[in-house]
Amino acid sequence: MTTITIDKITEHVGQEVTVRGWLYLKTGKGKIQFLRLRDGTGIVQCVAFRPDLEDEVFEEIKRLGQESSLSITGTVKADARAPGIPGGYEIGIQKVEIYQNAIDYPIGPKEHGVEFLMDQRHLWLRSSLQWAIMRIRTTVKRSIIDFLDDNGFLNIDTPIITPSAAEGTSSLFELNYFDESAYLAQTGQLYNEANIMAFGKVYCFGPTFRAEKSKTRRHLTEFWMVEPEMAFFDLDDMMDLEEAFVTFIVQTTLRERRVELEMLERDTSTLEKVQSPFPRISYDEAIDRLHALRDSTEDPEERELLEISWGEDFGSPHETALAGQFEKPVFVYGYPTAVKAFYMEPWPGRPEVCKSVDLLAPEGYGEIIGGSERMSDPDVLIEAIERHELPMGNYKWYIDLRRFGTVPHSGFGLGLERAVRWICGLPHIRETSPYPRTINRMWP
Numbered sequence: 001m002t003t004i005t006i007d008k009i010t011e012h013v014g015q016e017v018t019v020r021g022w023l024y025l026k027t028g029k030g031k032i033q034f035l036r037l038r039d040g041t042g043i044v045q046c047v048a049f050r051p052d053l054e055d056e057v058f059e060e061i062k063r064l065g066q067e068s069s070l071s072i073t074g075t076v077k078a079d080a081r082a083p084g085i086p087g088g089y090e091i092g093i094q095k096v097e098i099y100q101n102a103i104d105y106p107i108g109p110k111e112h113g114v115e116f117l118m119d120q121r122h123l124w125l126r127s128s129l130q131w132a133i134m135r136i137r138t139t140v141k142r143s144i145i146d147f148l149d150d151n152g153f154l155n156i157d158t159p160i161i162t163p164s165a166a167e168g169t170s171s172l173f174e175l176n177y178f179d180e181s182a183y184l185a186q187t188g189q190l191y192n193e194a195n196i197m198a199f200g201k202v203y204c205f206g207p208t209f210r211a212e213k214s215k216t217r218r219h220l221t222e223f224w225m226v227e228p229e230m231a232f233f234d235l236d237d238m239m240d241l242e243e244a245f246v247t248f249i250v251q252t253t254l255r256e257r258r259v260e261l262e263m264l265e266r267d268t269s270t271l272e273k274v275q276s277p278f279p280r281i282s283y284d285e286a287i288d289r290l291h292a293l294r295d296s297t298e299d300p301e302e303r304e305l306l307e308i309s310w311g312e313d314f315g316s317p318h319e320t321a322l323a324g325q326f327e328k329p330v331f332v333y334g335y336p337t338a339v340k341a342f343y344m345e346p347w348p349g350r351p352e353v354c355k356s357v358d359l360l361a362p363e364g365y366g367e368i369i370g371g372s373e374r375m376s377d378p379d380v381l382i383e384a385i386e387r388h389e390l391p392m393g394n395y396k397w398y399i400d401l402r403r404f405g406t407v408p409h410s411g412f413g414l415g416l417e418r419a420v421r422w423i424c425g426l427p428h429i430r431e432t433s434p435y436p437r438t439i440n441r442m443w444p
């Protein structure tokens, strides 16, 4: 008799095995009980048939509550009707060992509100849809790392405790660092820029913090960001890289997580279309498109949502409307300098525009990547730091990078949870994180 994990059940048809896990669901009546057992790798239907078991054992099984922990021994049988992951297999129960009979598990098969479920996040993670999302997240993360490692990038870690802002001062989490002010990192980018001058192409991938003071479907206060940075890359080189990167992530996930995407009822036909190249439009063209959309809309509320003038940043409705015009993710490049971070290279001959590019996901999921070519001239950078009223002393080392062998360079950041939300097709970002942090939640 061997102890197996449920994902390996296909290899054990006709054999006696032991599986250990938690009772997901129990049905049946009279002489037969169906126990759906999950063990983290899958779910298998186990059948207790009264004539095959001692009365006392059968009665004990009947008393088991949802999420009881147990070990079941029995013979594996292929049966196309049996539900499970992978479905089509059943274990005829011969022996049961109970670790604990769980009573009154708070999450039942009935519908619960999201706030209640989030309060029970430590238990909710056991539910099959949450299980599917976390497995997809892991694959997205792995494919990000695989792509970069296979394309000449070196993974260099950047600090989480930082002395200065990089993405605006309004979303900083401040901490007391031995009586000095310090902040949780909003980005590793500035350090990546130092690292490329030592290693060529680098990336950091870790937790990132933003004190986002609004409730939205796409903001967390703690999220994971991967940030590749490349020496000698201009904006076009970077867009080539980004589309290959995103294509790889989506296609790998489609291949490796079919079952999970199906469980989430994700329409994968839209994901199949995510193949290089992606459309590229300028901010100027995006504004023209938004104006045309507004003018062709009858609904006054819709018209008001789409209202925008040149120079303003896009809100969520603008991104949704723009991306809705394309089947694939779309690049929008050349945003107004005034709405972007201080470090972006000015557009040649048009200082009011910067060499930035965002990637907007289709189907209304909005920005998943933000990036830019960086300023390479020390004087232009100093002027920008002054304009943004940032404390010059904190950026001395960053300016140094423009003094000792400066080169054109570019980089971008992809938010892991934003990408997972899009790939899973979820209405809200919170379920993409095992323990999400938002303006009104840091429990459990």
Ligand code: 4AD
Binding pocket: 166, 167, 186, 187, 188, 189, 210, 212, 218, 219, 220, 221, 223, 225, 227, 228, 367, 368, 369, 370, 371, 372, 411, 412, 413, 414, 415, 416, 417, 418, 419
């Ligand atoms: O556009 P952002 O702010 O760009 C940067 O931080 C650059 N320093 C990156 C770089 O060039 N190295 O953020 C990049 C991405 C966004 O496109 C989004 O996917 C994600 O990070 N992101 C968030 N995800 C969840 N919650 C938030 N509050 C996020 N803020 C940004």
Ligand code: MG
Binding pocket: 358, 367, 369, 370
């Ligand atoms: Mg951005």
